[in-house]
Amino acid sequence: MNEIVLEEGVKKLGTRAGVQQIGSQRLKEKLIEKFFLLNGMLAILILGGIFALLFFKAYPAFQELGVIEFFGSPVWNPTSYSKAQYGILSLINSSLMVTLGALLIAIPLGVACAAFLSDIASLKMREILKPAIEILAGIPSVVVGFLGIVLVNPMISRVFGVSHGLTALNGSILLAIMSLPTIISLSEDALRAVPPSYKEASLALGASRWQTLVRVSVPSALSGIIAAIMLGMGRAIGETMTVLMATGNAPALTFNFLEAIQTMTATIAIELGEVPYNTTHYYALFVIGLVLFAMTFVVNLISDLILQKYQEGER
Amino acid sequence: MKKKCAERIGFALLSSAAVLVILFLGIILWDIIGNGLGVISWPFLTQSPREGMTEGGIFPAILGTFLVSLITVVFAVPLGMGAAIYLNEYALAGRMTRLTRLAIRNLSGVPSIVYGLFGVVLFVQMMKFGTSVLSAGLTLALLTLPLTITASEEALKTVPKSYREGALALGATQWYAIRTNVLPYAVPGMLTGVILGLARAAGETAPILFTGAAFFLPHLPKSLFDQFMALPYHLYILATQHHDIAKVRPIAYGTALVLLGLILLLSTSAIYFRYRYRQRMRS
Amino acid sequence: MKRENFIHVLARVSIFLGVLWFSASSLQAADMIQIKGSDSEVNLVQNLAEAFMKKNPGTDIAVTGGGSGTGIAALINRRTDIANSSREMSKEEEEAAKKAGVMPFRIVVATDGISIVVHPGNPVSKLDLEQLRRIFKGDISNWKDVGGPDLKISLYGRQSNSGTFVFFRAFVVKADYSPHMMAMNGNAQIVEGIQRDKAGIGYVAVGYVVSEKGEVKPGVKILRIAKDAQAEAFSPVKMENVMNGKYPISRPLNHYLNGKPSGKLLEFIKFEVSPEGQAIVRKQGFFPVQQQWVDFNKKEGVR
Numbered sequence: 001m002n003e004i005v006l007e008e009g010v011k012k013l014g015t016r017a018g019v020q021q022i023g024s025q026r027l028k029e030k031l032i033e034k035f036f037l038l039n040g041m042l043a044i045l046i047l048g049g050i051f052a053l054l055f056f057k058a059y060p061a062f063q064e065l066g067v068i069e070f071f072g073s074p075v076w077n078p079t080s081y082s083k084a085q086y087g088i089l090s091l092i093n094s095s096l097m098v099t100l101g102a103l104l105i106a107i108p109l110g111v112a113c114a115a116f117l118s119d120i121a122s123l124k125m126r127e128i129l130k131p132a133i134e135i136l137a138g139i140p141s142v143v144v145g146f147l148g149i150v151l152v153n154p155m156i157s158r159v160f161g162v163s164h165g166l167t168a169l170n171g172s173i174l175l176a177i178m179s180l181p182t183i184i185s186l187s188e189d190a191l192r193a194v195p196p197s198y199k200e201a202s203l204a205l206g207a208s209r210w211q212t213l214v215r216v217s218v219p220s221a222l223s224g225i226i227a228a229i230m231l232g233m234g235r236a237i238g239e240t241m242t243v244l245m246a247t248g249n250a251p252a253l254t255f256n257f258l259e260a261i262q263t264m265t266a267t268i269a270i271e272l273g274e275v276p277y278n279t280t281h282y283y284a285l286f287v288i289g290l291v292l293f294a295m296t297f298v299v300n301l302i303s304d305l306i307l308q309k310y311q312e313g314e315r
Numbered sequence: 316m317k318k319k320c321a322e323r324i325g326f327a328l329l330s331s332a333a334v335l336v337i338l339f340l341g342i343i344l345w346d347i348i349g350n351g352l353g354v355i356s357w358p359f360l361t362q363s364p365r366e367g368m369t370e371g372g373i374f375p376a377i378l379g380t381f382l383v384s385l386i387t388v389v390f391a392v393p394l395g396m397g398a399a400i401y402l403n404e405y406a407l408a409g410r411m412t413r414l415t416r417l418a419i420r421n422l423s424g425v426p427s428i429v430y431g432l433f434g435v436v437l438f439v440q441m442m443k444f445g446t447s448v449l450s451a452g453l454t455l456a457l458l459t460l461p462l463t464i465t466a467s468e469e470a471l472k473t474v475p476k477s478y479r480e481g482a483l484a485l486g487a488t489q490w491y492a493i494r495t496n497v498l499p500y501a502v503p504g505m506l507t508g509v510i511l512g513l514a515r516a517a518g519e520t521a522p523i524l525f526t527g528a529a530f531f532l533p534h535l536p537k538s539l540f541d542q543f544m545a546l547p548y549h550l551y552i553l554a555t556q557h558h559d560i561a562k563v564r565p566i567a568y569g570t571a572l573v574l575l576g577l578i579l580l581l582s583t584s585a586i587y588f589r590y591r592y593r594q595r596m597r598s
Numbered sequence: 599m600k601r602e603n604f605i606h607v608l609a610r611v612s613i614f615l616g617v618l619w620f621s622a623s624s625l626q627a628a629d630m631i632q633i634k635g636s637d638s639e640v641n642l643v644q645n646l647a648e649a650f651m652k653k654n655p656g657t658d659i660a661v662t663g664g665g666s667g668t669g670i671a672a673l674i675n676r677r678t679d680i681a682n683s684s685r686e687m688s689k690e691e692e693e694a695a696k697k698a699g700v701m702p703f704r705i706v707v708a709t710d711g712i713s714i715v716v717h718p719g720n721p722v723s724k725l726d727l728e729q730l731r732r733i734f735k736g737d738i739s740n741w742k743d744v745g746g747p748d749l750k751i752s753l754y755g756r757q758s759n760s761g762t763f764v765f766f767r768a769f770v771v772k773a774d775y776s777p778h779m780m781a782m783n784g785n786a787q788i789v790e791g792i793q794r795d796k797a798g799i800g801y802v803a804v805g806y807v808v809s810e811k812g813e814v815k816p817g818v819k820i821l822r823i824a825k826d827a828q829a830e831a832f833s834p835v836k837m838e839n840v841m842n843g844k845y846p847i848s849r850p851l852n853h854y855l856n857g858k859p860s861g862k863l864l865e866f867i868k869f870e871v872s873p874e875g876q877a878i879v880r881k882q883g884f885f886p887v888q889q890q891w892v893d894f895n896k897k898e899g900v901r
Contacts, residue, residue, distance in 0.1 A: 040401030079758035112332030140518030163797035210322035238426025240521040252777035274759030300424040555783040
């Protein structure tokens with residue numbers, strides 16, 4: 001069959017129609033390439049689009065109320081009895097609180113688990129642990145939030161002797177569970193990327209495996225580990241359903257982990273559905289969205305930069 | 316001696332970290348399966364809810380999740396594949412390409428509720444699709460795009476360069492070479508990306524909260540422009556907003572188990588396909 | 599190659615099914631009544647609807663919650679026939695409705711005595727309105743300040759789309775709620791929270807915590823409320839207290855429609871205020887329409 005096609009092609013090449021055909025084929029190629037180019041640029045377009053949209057929808061709120069109203073006050077009360085207030089400081093604080101708590105749990109646990117996987121685990125243990133972590137990563141946030149209500153809630157009130165467990169601590173525990181897979185797998189990658197020669201040299205000098213791990217592998221993989229942590233942090237800041245269901249949703253400014261709080265993501269989730277389109281309150285929610293976007297963007301960017309420098313350093 | 320001792324303690328700590336992580340997973344699965352298994356039955360999976368959601372099944376939610384995930388995949392997979400083809404086959408190393416990859420990585424970190432905000436403005440309001448399967452599916456497609464691009468790229472990377480070079484040497488155009496010598500071998504690997512994308516989209520709640528999901532609908536969605544019920548949203552309402560939370564708690568557990576089971580099924584089949592595909596490529 | 603063919607076939611079949619489904623016309627039952635809104639009323643109206651549908655096969659009534667504010671917004675956007683609202687429409691909402699060409703038409707279908715619930719283990723049994731106000735405002739934050747144990751008060755409330763939230767704030771708190779008040783998703787979630795919380799206090803619609811026979815739901819305790827520190831405290835469990843106004847926190851439960859109803863819609867509303875409907879109201883733990891509102895309904899043309 002192919003020989004017939006070749007013969008036809010050779011015959012055509014010799015004629016004007018053949019030359020035109022090659023020309024139109026080239027045009028087709030160019031078009032196809034442009035098509036894929038557009039497709040490739042899609043990611044940039046979407047990212048830019050999200051930012052632009054958030055900005056344009058948040059702008060009317062800034063115009064009407066001024067930036068200080070949002071960033072200068074911890075009182076978020078757009079449906080107030082008397083005067084509507086749009087201070088998002090308490091919301092930012094709540095988001096940062098649960099994230100910090102989550103990282104305090106997930107960093108030691110995650111890096112230790114990654115070290116276990118890269119340095120100690122036998123093949124069999126890896127075959128159990130790695131799929132387990134993938135499964136953990138796949139559990140949807142609404143299910144985790146559900147367990148926050150039915151499992152973690154009574155547990156917190158029993159262990160800490162508080163009257164109820166819908167608190168920042170609940171959110172931190174749940175978010176830690178959700179960011180563990182990210183931190184573990186990326187940290188493990190970083191640890192595995194440590195050149196074996198480093199480890200061999202350390203062992204040859206008489207250090208124990210543990211000392212090698214702590215004093216050679218981890219510091220060498222540190223940038224990768226930090227990048228992993230930043231990604232996990234971004235995930236925690238942006239999580240919605242889990243904190244919506246488990247942290248009590250009280251918009252107060254507090255630093256007490258055993259109190260109810262309301263994160264930025266939960267605020268949007270609660271109020272977007274009850275707000276008429278194109279009112280000040282509506283635009284104010286986009287201000288929160290913009291701040292969220294900015295925070296996760298910065299965290300991801302830092303993580304990227306660290307990884308880039310790290311990869312360049314390795315060369 | 317001290318070194319040995321420190322090493323033993325250190326390794327014990329690491330092992331306990333791993334045990335703890337498995338314990339977390341175990342507790343989660345044990346609670347959901349333990350409380351949810353008793354509720355699952357054929358009627359539960361195939362009937363509609365009755366008596367104000369306190370009885371009957373969750374079939375409309377299962378169907379709704381399936382429908383919206385289908386829309387997601389229909390949009391996210393071709394676009395993801397196209398972007399991956401560009402990045403891997405056409406793009407020259409340079410600032411634009413690096414910027415694109417940066418954008419992709421950043422997109423995967425954008426909070427799901429921000430995608431929801433974007434979807435409400437772009438699809439529900441500006442494009443006038445209203446709260447519908449289409450709006451929600453498109454919003455989820457945006458969320459899933461970074462995942463499908465990455466998975467497709469991975470699949471393309473596993474096709475050896477020689478395949479392309481061979482075709483080009485014989486005089487084929489670039490697209491022809493890609494179409495006949497790269498894609499057929501990469502598509503099964505891209506299937507992994509499809510399934511993973513499905514699994515991700517099926518479990519998300521925040522993007523569909525305001526773009527089309529509803530708790531109670533008297534009929535199944537009749538078109539792309541109808542609202543729909545969905546498993547994650549159903550669970551959320553059963554757990555927090557229902558008028559008899561205690562009574563429907565078992566149904567909530569059943570819904571959680573069905574959702575979890577669906578996602579696990581998809582994830583494990585993706586892993587299986589990836590494994591089989593890699594084996595095929597090796598031989 | 600085989601797998602490629604399979605994928606192609608699958609793709610073609612899916613597209614075909616999709617086009618088929620997509621182009622299917624959207625039919626709705628001719629007599630479908632859509633009711634949206636108040637979480638306090640959702641269960642009550644669902645039961646009324648079911649009884650009505652039994653008597654009138656062929657009529658479909660769909661009742662969903664979302665909060666009074668959501669219901670009113672749906673009415674203004676013409677996405678519902680009836681808006682359940684446990685509060686009155688605000689001036690802004692009425693103006694927005696008229697601007698959208700919707701004429702709000704109000705009917706009262708039941709009476710509610712908003713119940714203040716605490717944990718059964720809490721020794722406090724009664725409060726006056728001033729104490730209640732200061733508790734929910736955040737001025738009083740420990741149970742010992744009102745005769746209870748030395749525990750920090752956990753406040754359970756609703757979100758701003760809730761009619762109960764708005765009503766309670768306007769009539770009792772008369773100020774902003776404490777920022778420490780937790781925003782629960784519905785009456786049932788408040789009840790669930792209180793059942794587990796020794797230091798909790800919350801406000802719920804009476805139908806969620808009291809049965810027809812006057813039995814209080816297990817796991818919660820309903821406080822008696824007094825108008826002021828000198829007055830006698832009354833419980834909303836007893837119907838007379840609510841009907842004759844002795845219980846200070848009662849409110850009418852409303853339907854808002856677009857203009858005067860007719861046809862099946864009117865029949866349904868007439869059923870709700872009929873003796874049969876009011877008996878169902880009672881069965882759900884709520885109270886029948888008070889006399890003044892019966893007269894109001896009559897004036898609107900619904901007896």
